[in-house]
Amino acid sequence: MYAEDLIKEAKQVLVSANENFGLRGYEEDDAWEMLDHANGEELNYGGEVRAEVRRRFERMVRRRATGEPLAYIVGWIDFRDFRLGIKPGMFVPRLTSEFLASQAIRRLHGRRSPVHVDLATGIGPIVISTARAVPHARVWGLDISAKALSQARANAAALDGGNATFLKSDLFSKLPRSLQGGVDVVTIHPPYVPRQVVADLPVEVKKFEPRHTLSDGSVDGLGLVRRVVDEGLKWLRPGGWLLIEITPDEFRNIRRLLSAAGYVGIRSTHGELRHTRVILARA
Numbered sequence: 001m002y003a004e005d006l007i008k009e010a011k012q013v014l015v016s017a018n019e020n021f022g023l024r025g026y027e028e029d030d031a032w033e034m035l036d037h038a039n040g041e042e043l044n045y046g047g048e049v050r051a052e053v054r055r056r057f058e059r060m061v062r063r064r065a066t067g068e069p070l071a072y073i074v075g076w077i078d079f080r081d082f083r084l085g086i087k088p089g090m091f092v093p094r095l096t097s098e099f100l101a102s103q104a105i106r107r108l109h110g111r112r113s114p115v116h117v118d119l120a121t122g123i124g125p126i127v128i129s130t131a132r133a134v135p136h137a138r139v140w141g142l143d144i145s146a147k148a149l150s151q152a153r154a155n156a157a158a159l160d161g162g163n164a165t166f167l168k169s170d171l172f173s174k175l176p177r178s179l180q181g182g183v184d185v186v187t188i189h190p191p192y193v194p195r196q197v198v199a200d201l202p203v204e205v206k207k208f209e210p211r212h213t214l215s216d217g218s219v220d221g222l223g224l225v226r227r228v229v230d231e232g233l234k235w236l237r238p239g240g241w242l243l244i245e246i247t248p249d250e251f252r253n254i255r256r257l258l259s260a261a262g263y264v265g266i267r268s269t270h271g272e273l274r275h276t277r278v279i280l281a282r283a
């Protein structure tokens with residue numbers, strides 16, 4: 001069978017699955033990613049597909065039709081200019097976080113020995129971005145998930161992120177005390193979905209990504225953010241930056257929290273993808 005025919009069939013399966021989930025979108029692109037992955041290298045339209053490649057591909061299409069994220073099926077996700085390994089059970093980095101990474105990099109560049117702490121680092125997209133872009137920085141990625149951290153370490157090792165250290169840590173709790181008052185930039189893309197809203201998320205998210213990566217279990221979704229705002233001042237150097245990636249509707253609430261804690265220069269900014277914001281504040 002030829003690649004073109006297999007792609008047509010797969011597209012139909014995926015379009016009708018997506019209709020069930022109330023989604024539309026990248027079915028053909030997804031099908032090509034899976035076919036290339038099953039084949040081990042890129043195929044073109046007229047390429048003939050071997051029987052075992054076809055079987056592998058059809059298994060992948062069936063998984064994708066259940067709503068399973070493409071990243072879990074192919075085992076990678078592109079972020080900025082690099083490719084991260086990922087497995088089921090880990091949070092899939094969002095494109096919106098590339099803006100958070102670039103905001104952190106801007107604030108680390110030009111400092112003699114910059115320190116960056118990325119809380120809730122997941123498989124490491126933000127911290128690997130800063131480690132690569134600012135190789136003289138010391139960067140720390142912290143998360144409560146041992147599984148995500150082990151993937152983050154493997155990703156950093158494969159991507160010249162040798163200046164990144166990963167720790168299993170509930171927010172700042174396991175960070176060396178010697179860093180107190182010396183951190184230039186703290187970033188976090190927290191699990192911020194209010195407890196009762198998790199059920200309304202798309203299938204791809206709520207059925208496959210672990211709950212602790214989506215919500216901290218609080219009613220307003222700001223449980224972890226409150227702790228970061230409180231604890232952050234102890235770790236940031238005077239004038240150091242706290243950067244929080246979150247939905248735009250939370251800006252007012254978070255501005256109130258930051259301002260009450262004593263942060264200054266509080267503002268909300270966004271990159272090309274407007275549906276997520278980075279809130280910036282200085283210690």
Ligand SMILES: C[S@@+](CC[C@H](N)C(=O)[O-])C[C@H]1O[C@@H](n2cnc3c(N)ncnc32)[C@H](O)[C@@H]1O
Pocket residue numbers: 091092093094097119120121122123124125126142143144145148169170171188189190191192212213214224
């Ligand atoms: C929305 S994901 C963000 C992951 C990563 N920063 C990214 O953008 O791909 C939230 C992450 O927070 C982690 N997490 C949840 N509670 C935590 C806590 N108390 N301390 C540290 N990390 C936590 C989860 O394991 C998950 O990896």
